[in-house]
Amino acid sequence: MAFPASRRLSAAAAPKLSSLFTPGPTPKPRPLPPESGDDPRRRKPRPRSRHPCGEDAAALLRRLHEGRYLPGPYLPDAPHVVSPDAVKAAAERFGNDHQVVAKWLSGSDLKKVALFGCPSVERRTVFASKRLRAFFNLPEEKVCSSCKIRSSCQxxxxxxxxxxxxxxxxxxxxxxxxxxxxxxxxxxxxxxxxASVRKLLKDTINLSI
Known part of the structure; x- marks a missing residue:
């Protein structure tokens, strides 16, 4: 059916719907607020990127697997896949079961490790290091003052x-x-x-067999 000429004219003159809306600039995403307590000055230092373990680590993992302190099979070709947290916990359990070995370890090597400081700011490791220093009567101020990660330690x-x-x-x-x-x-x-770490580990493994 044909439309009247006047109606066809008005329809042609009407603006297209898309021309009524001019797209504005794309809004930039707003940055997320920092998480509570995420103060970069107190941020814990990240552990080193781990390389394939050497002979010392392989010996430790083998001994922990033999004693069933670590679950699963021993992986001599890929020891680096084991979680450091799992190894720490397993090594700690091993130490509880072989406390008698401690009296035969080198005092000079233990003292060198104690003087170095804490290898982590994680609470259990920090207090383990502090107890070792306390045994040798090493003042905390002396060790903490030269620590490279003290800004992240509580x-x-x-x-x-x-x-x-x-x-x-x-x-x-x-x-x-x-x-x-x-x-x-x-x-x-x-x-x-x-060198002290290597000797202490070797002696501990040999004396615990």
């Missing part, structure tokens, strides 16, 4: 009770982080400390 200069023995579970927790290279990047472990 326990600076905090003293702990002194025990009359080296606690092997504490020592094994500390050694595990060193041999796995699972300590924060700012820490620079000297060759002397690494």
């Amino acid at each position: 326990f600076i200069n905090q003293e702990v009770p002194r025990y009359d023995k080296v606690i092997l579970s504490d020592t094994m927790r500390i050694l595990a982080l060193f041999v796995l290279d699972a300590y924060p990047e700012p820490l620079q472990v000297t060759a002397e400390v690494k």
Whole structure:
């Protein structure tokens, strides 16, 4: 059916709907607010990127697997896939079961490791390190003042009770982080400390068999 000419004219003159709306600039996404407590000054340092483990780490993992402190099969070709947290916990349990070994470890090597400081700002590891320092009567202020990760630690200069023995579970927790290279990047472990760690680990494994 044909439309009247006047109606066809008005329809042609009517503006298109799309021309009534001019697109504006695309709004920029607003940044998300920081999470509560996420103060960069108190942010924990990230652990070092881990490389395939060396002979010391392989020996530790093998001993922990043999003692059934770590679940699953021993992976000699890929020990780096094991979680450092799982190794720390397993090493600590191993130390609890072999406390008698501690009295035969080298005091000079233990003291070198204690003087180095904490290999982590995680609470359990910090207090394990503090108890080792307390055994040797090392003042916390001396060690904490030179620590490279003290700005991220909540326990600076905090003293702990002194025990009359080296606690092997504490020592094994500390050694595990060193041999796995699972300590924060700012820490620079000297060759002397690494040699002490290696000797302590070797002696602990040999004396626990």
